[in-house]
Amino acid sequence: MTATVLDPLTALVVVDLQKGIVGLPTVHPTEGVVARSATLAEAFRAKGLPVFLVRVTGGAPGRTEGPGRSGEPAADWADLVPGLGRKEGDIVVTKQQWGAFHGTALDLELRRRGVTQVVLTGVATSIGVESTARAAHEHGYHVTVAVDAVTDMDADAHRNSVERIFPRLGETGTTDEIVELLG
Numbered sequence: 001m002t003a004t005v006l007d008p009l010t011a012l013v014v015v016d017l018q019k020g021i022v023g024l025p026t027v028h029p030t031e032g033v034v035a036r037s038a039t040l041a042e043a044f045r046a047k048g049l050p051v052f053l054v055r056v057t058g059g060a061p062g063r064t065e066g067p068g069r070s071g072e073p074a075a076d077w078a079d080l081v082p083g084l085g086r087k088e089g090d091i092v093v094t095k096q097q098w099g100a101f102h103g104t105a106l107d108l109e110l111r112r113r114g115v116t117q118v119v120l121t122g123v124a125t126s127i128g129v130e131s132t133a134r135a136a137h138e139h140g141y142h143v144t145v146a147v148d149a150v151t152d153m154d155a156d157a158h159r160n161s162v163e164r165i166f167p168r169l170g171e172t173g174t175t176d177e178i179v180e181l182l183g
Contacts, residue, residue, distance in 0.1 A: 003173030015122030020077030036149035099131030117142035121149035126157035143170030
């Protein structure tokens, strides 16, 4: 599905485009994801719409069967990548879980601004982006995912999120389509 409309008060939420994550091997090069996210951020700022930059600094507790992080991350691991062109007025959200809503002030900050829709970009499609999309949908926001501004470490997981999950949570579109909807 192609994105059809953006609400008058839509926010951009950029997930985990930080130094420790963009260097991971991904399905689509992260340089393109960062560049398209920066394009969207500039377009949102030009319209006076909020830009949220989300970063992860920890992980949820509990046992998992999958591998966890090993060793101590580099000191700049959680630093947002410079390619995003962070500006004064951008809101930085620091999370400890996959999704950007649980345990953060994201919902409060969106509601304070009257936001009714979010556009999502970032890494990883099936982890941070999908978790944030699910929570946004559950919180009652309209959700749009910029499908050319997300990537994952696993091709099957990426494809599943883009083709099966995101259309059930909202709409999808390309960066160019979303910029066009911004007018």
